[in-house]
Amino acid sequence: MATLTDPILVLVMLFNFVLLGTSWMKVTIRAAAAQGAILSLLPLFVQGLSGWHAVALAAAAVTLKGFVLPGLLQKAIRDVHIRHEVQPYVGFLPSLFLGAAGTGLAVVFAGSLPLAPEHVGSLVVPASLSTLLTGLLLLTTRKKAISQVVGYFVLENGIFIFGLLLLDAMPFMVEIGVLLDLFVAIFVMGIILNHIRDEFSSLDTQLLAKLKD
């Protein structure tokens, strides 16, 4: 079973490139959703079907990351009629380059980490680091608030991959807690998005940089 992890993680890293390279809001959200859903199923591949709680957790995570949260985001872009991320601070090609370079560095860096013997040479750490970097890039270089929310979402995916290393030690409650955190965060961001929209009738965060009496 464990041999399937690496091909799946490669798929996850490909979604990172999609996220960095596309300007279509819809594609961005769907890629993040697909990435999240695939990742939620990953523990089952690593451990095998070990008891009902693993299956229940995976099912909950897939529903939340693959359907509920992306659904909320899709609704948000429908409401405000955003189709494209226009003119991010760092262009799509440069951010694709940065992502590729970051992935390379992640692989190099993972080679020098003192990992448990069973994780040496696996893709878990590189995939995690490159997904974190992708999330960070999306968060910092995109102007639309929704892109930044997606960035946060991807960042959490990266943390989740890192959690795979601790799968034996990670208690059920902690994972549920992380999921809940994510849910609450996206919920709060949704409210903030609504406020930004009401105030400026746009979701461009550049407008937030100006002070007004």
Place this chain on the structure above:
Amino acid sequence: MLHLAVHELLLLLLPPLLLGVIGKTKAAFAGRTGPPLLQPYYDLVRLFQKGSVFSSTTTWVFRAGPAVGLAAALLAGQLVPLGRHAAPVSFPGDVILFVYLFALARFTITAAALDTGSAFEGMGAAREASFGSLAEPALLFGLLALARLAGAFSLGAMLHDPWGAGRLARGPSLVLIAASWSLVFLAENCRLPFDDPNTHLELTMIHEVMVLDHSGPAFGVILYSAAMKLFVLGALLLHVLSPLGGSEPWVDWAVFVAGMLLLAVAIGVVESVMARLRLARVPQALVTASVLSAFGMLLLVR
């Protein structure tokens, strides 16, 4: 010896047929009958029977373009193994020669286009050069990955059954490289998402615009070497795309020819269902190909 002869015969005779198959596929998609399968051969014969007209502003550079282009394609055809058969010429490091033969062909064709002094052809040359430089890393990264897999640096060893042992471990990299090379294949051969081989609209042409001043036999040579480039790069791509291969030598030739024809049908399908990319998006697609290829290599090297 016999197989060497088959290699040369296929290399010399098959390329225009691929163009015919692409044409037929596109016609079938559009609900037309389309030109006969052998039309590209008739076109070549017609062009070779014509006289040549050379503009008085051109020099020997203009005439060297088609000749060097054809020679480069022919030489590259000697280096690439077709199917599971050994290539006629093989030595360590022939990969680099293979890649730069095409670069040389591109250089002479763009130089010939610039030699005409037409601003229009200069524009095409600029586009061809910039897209070519973006496509090259994708090809090279993929070749490096294959060299790493085979532990050898000659095309013959690298392309001999890359899908062999350990499919699960090398599968992701090979899929990435296949995807990346498919993009490069379409871009290098000026096929549709990148360049429309049929259009004569000035602003959208890349390759076609460079050869406007060539006529008669020179133009025929250019068409023929373009077809041969399609054939050679297709043979390269086929090794990565399909793990299939016959055990019997003659079965293997049949598998190879069937694979090439299928590839031509696939190009026809892509050209029928896709629209042309906006010119500004072309570099992005090519950089994506490079990133995919580099990522595939990274997975193997780490």
